[in-house]
Amino acid sequence: MFIVCVAACPTGIAHTYMAAEALEMLGKKNGWEIKVETQGSTGIENEITEDDIARADGAIIATEILIDGVERFELLTKLECSVADPIKQPDAVYNTMMHLINNK
Template identity: 65%
Template sequence: MFIVCVAACPTGVAHTYMAAEALEMTGKQRGHEIKVETQGSMGVENAITDADLARAEGVILAADVAIINKERFDGMIKLECRVADPIKFGEAIFDALEQEADHG
């Protein structure tokens, strides 16, 4: 499964990158291909492209602030959570997204 993710926290520093790393590690351990866009003090990094969106089977939005261009994920299988959740509850986040993908 190809999953795109966005990680963003109010300051856009520590938690953003910790969440991005947790999403990548947990996703890969579960056999998924993961791309994580970060939005923070450095701006948007590793931006999700139109090609990424076209092939994505799901999206995880881990944020405590408004996501830039969130509407690009409309109509997709989506899980929204706090930015710290992938760090603390990574397996549960992927369980929920996978279950939604399997059962719609």
């Protein structure tokens, strides 16, 4: 399973990168291939491409702000959550994403 993710917080520093790391760990733990794009004070890093989106099974948008390019994900099964959720509740994020994918 391939999941694309975006992590972003208002300042784009600590929580953005903590969430990105938590999402990558979530992927490893559950056998997902993960690509995490971060949006913050340094701009967009590890940008998700059209090819990534075309092969993705779903998207996790973990943000506290309106992200650039949100429309890219409109055709994907998508979980929108707080940037803190992957950090504090990774199992809930996983279970919710799997529920969405399995019930689309």
